[in-house]
């Protein structure tokens with residue numbers, strides 16, 4: 257495995273970093289304070305080809321390799337993690353890649369080019385008030401009535417839901433409980449019966465929209481099934497695997513932002529008549545942050561490499577997401593410590609990194625679920641099936 261970046265990858269990093277610093281950084285604190293989601297950001301990113309990098313050119317994408325995707329996501333995460341979640345995890349991984357990998361030709365032609373330009377925004381609803389880690393227990397039902405599926409139920413914690421145009425929804429198509437009885441649907445959110453209500457008071461990623469969804473006899477045409485009827489769990493789990501890879505890359509971005517802020521602060525802040533960066537206890541924190549972040553970055557790149565080679569990557573994705581999310585949280589904690597009292601205020605960004613990083617062990621499969629996956633590969637024994 258060669259981790260030397262190509263010239264194209266280096267150019268992509270520079271381009272995305274410039275974009276993030278010019279467009280996302282100036283509004284990051286304001287949007288975090290107000291909880292404002294900026295719809296124009298996705299269109300600006302789309303105009304640079306960032307929102308559909310992983311799609312093939314025939315659907316408006318640029319056929320980016322997966323290591324480049326990780327680089328792109330890291331740079332966005334370095335500035336504002338809310339956009340990693342709403343755009344790269346949800347729009348790209350949970351919506352675009354799900355339609356690309358499982359959708360019909362008609363679904364791909366109808367939706368992918370418009371998702372690629374940011375004209376359409378998507379969301380993905382698996383989780384429900386009573387159903388989280390155990391996606392096989394989904395209670396939302398879909399019953400076939402002539403040429404339509406009638407969806408009823410509710411979803412919660414759905415990123416983008418109250419601003420999305422389309423939703424990928426996991427529902428039960430057989431009222432008998434069982435793992436093989438779920439199906440994934442593509443639902444246009446203007447369909448009567450689909451309503452979303454924003455969740456307020458989130459700890460972090462406040463500039464990302466998060467909502468509860470109610471499906472009240474919401475009728476979906478038969479041709480909007482994504483993948484095969486009864487294979488919805490497989491579709492959903494593969495989508496979440498894609499999102500998990502992206503979560504790992506975004507966490508590397510947060511951790512790098514913590515290093516950058518801490519190094520600058522430790523060089524400038526004087527105590528005992530010298531920069532605090534001269535104190536070995538501060539140096540230790542910075543050395544640990546750098547070592548752990550580099551390890552997390554290469555675990556994420558390894559997943560990109562495996563995906564590009566068409567090799568299995570589920571175990572490696574679980575390892576990368578589990579480790580990178582821990583590293584991001586620890587880095588944010590240390591960055592606040594290095595900033596002293598100033599780190600506790602939003603005058604500096606490190607308290608936002610701390611709150612934003614905290615979602616990472618919860619989303620795209622909790623870290624407990626990642627550990628079960630990793631251990632299952634070693635033991636050949638599953639804790640959950």
Ligand SMILES: Cc1cc2nc3c(=O)[nH]c(=O)nc-3n(C[C@H](O)[C@H](O)[C@H](O)COP(=O)(O)OP(=O)(O)OC[C@H]3O[C@@H](n4cnc5c(N)ncnc54)[C@H](O)[C@@H]3O)c2cc1C
Nearest residue numbers: 380381382383387388389413414415618619620621622624
């Ligand atoms: C900001 C935010 C955005 C989100 N966006 C989306 C989205 O767009 N779409 C979507 O579908 N979901 C989304 N989610 C939901 C997220 O995926 C769930 O929160 C997550 O899957 C966990 O489910 P839960 O919250 O119901 O927790 P539970 O599954 O109830 O878990 C509670 C605790 O028990 C642990 N646990 C559960 N089962 C086991 C086990 N077998 N062994 C050991 N420990 C276990 C968990 O790890 C956790 O610590 C979002 C969540 C947040 C916070």
